Ligand SMILES: Nc1ncnc2c1ncn2[C@@H]1O[C@H](COP(=O)(O)OP(=O)(O)OP(=O)(O)O)[C@@H](O)[C@H]1O
């Protein structure tokens with residue numbers, strides 16, 4: 001420890017003798033870590049926002065019944081054709097029931113599953129909005145208002161009106177803003193919808209809904225489960241989708257498979273449904289890491305230069321240290337200490353200024369009609385970026401210092417002294 | 421009853437440049453405790469080269485070197501550094517003081533490296549050494565605020581800080597004017613007579629050489645008389 005202090009004193013004296021260059025090198029590290037933190041915070045803020053736009057509202061697993069031809073055709077069940085190679089053309093689906101059978105039993109089983117955060121039933125109704133004589137296609141989802149809001153942030157996207165009215169006011173509807181604009185519908189108006197079966201129904205507009213994706217808002221509307229069942233003229237057990245939210249999103253593919261076999265329904269996991277979003281996020285992260293690390297490497301060269309210069313200028317000092325009993329590794333340690341001090345100092349201020357830059361970005365107003373509940377630029381303050389930034393900063397400076405330090409350690413004092 | 425501080429046994433040294441040059445030829449001699457020895461010889465006869473080998477800084481030689489009875493041949497770089505730190509003091513033509521540190525701190529550095537005494541005590545000891553050379557009132561100055569002669573005296577004080585068994589000097593007055601040179605010479609004599617310090621000094625100055633106990637004369641890589 002005492003020896004360490006002596007080496008540190010010498011390192012400090014050497015860097016103070018060249019404090020301007022030392023400062024420049026430290027500022028280089030600081031700048032790159034500041035950029036790294038600000039960039040990653042901002043990029044990941046955007047990622048979270050964009051992911052939120054889709055993923056927050058997407059169930060981790062969706063159970064439903066798809067209309068498709070039966071996998072087992074009758075001819076395969078017949079014993080006399082069992083050993084034959086059967087070619088069947090033009091297979092058509094039959095039935096066409098979208099309803100999930102035994103929905104209550106399934107709901108109960110899933111609710112008991114430890115891995116599940118919550119479950120929200122949904123009925124999808126194909127319908128037409130009637131505007132005078134014109135009819136516009138639309139999709140009306142019957143939802144359990146509370147579950148939908150708790151699990152999928154439904155209330156965040158209801159920009160006008162109170163989302164609970166959907167539950168409390170019978171025959172009410174919350175319309176997509178774009179669809180409502182097209183129909184010139186105001187809150188309190190009564191609109192007419194027609195289902196594909198020809199049923200007509202008057203619904204009262206209690207709110208507007210903005211998803212951030214205009215194409216969705218043009219067609220999508222919401223009613224309560226009961227209203228949707230009434231629209232279709234079906235019983236209270238009729239449910240077309242069960243939307244499941246998990247505690248751990250990464251389990252979705254495996255659990256979807258499990259439920260598919262267990263309940264004999266179709267199950268789709270979020271990863272399969274939204275693969276492209278994850279790609280987008282990871283590419284954005286990758287770019288920020290690449291930029292940050294490039295900056296750090298540039299800063300590393302700065303440190304490399306200053307140390308080389310210092311060693312060149314301090315040959316005499318290195319020679320006398322060695323002549324008076326400092327070993328090569330002592331000398332090497334001195335220069336690595338200088339590099340690390342620059343790195344630690346730069347990293348500390350880099351993290352600080354990176355945080356301040358993030359706070360600053362967080363204050364910049366950002367208004368988008370598409371994302372109603374966002375007022376300023378999004379920033380992610382994850383501790384992870386700070387740890388990675390600091391670690392990379394210190395590792396880079398260590399490596400940048402290592403080569404010059406090794407060179408200093410190998411200096412032969414005889415050559416220096418003879419040269420005088 | 422004097423013991424051998426240093427012993428050189430059949431030391432040979434070659435420089436391999438364009439053609440191989442045999443710089444030191446079969447150097448064998450020893451130095452006893454308390455000896456005040458001068459090494460003289462024409463320029464280029466190998467005095468500095470010999471001193472670098474004896475100081476353990478140059479390890480590229482043939483033959484054996486014993487310091488304080490221990491063979492240096494098989495020692496690692498780390499062990500040799502330790503020997504230099506503990507047992508040898510070196511004074512060069514140039515002072516090699518660290519301008520970033522005060523005079524006092526410069527004297528202390530090898531002592532701090534050795535770590536034998538606590539810092540306070542070491543500081544006191546360094547002050548004592550500076551007093552021997554009459555420069556204790558310069559202790560807190562930076563080396564570049566000192567005169568050439570004063571710097572060289574600080575360098576000698578630094579060589580003494582760990583109470584080495586041997587001090588080597590390679591023309592320690594070579595860079596000084598006559599007056600300052602004489603002051604430094606007198607200090608070496610004082611070290612020898614009053615403190616019984618073992619000294620091995622390379623010099624060109626006949627006057628100085630005559631004042632020592634023993635003269636080793638070199639010519640063309642060989643020892644003539646010793
Ligand atoms: N690194 C080297 N490479 C090749 N030859 C060298 C090297 N160093 C010294 N020599 C040669 O070795 C010989 C002895 O040099 P050295 O410096 O020991 O002489 P010296 O006796 O100290 O001379 P001076 O009194 O001028 O200081 C010289 O001929 C010199 O040219």
Ligand SMILES: [Mg+2]
Pocket residue numbers: 467468469590
């Ligand atoms: Mg010489």
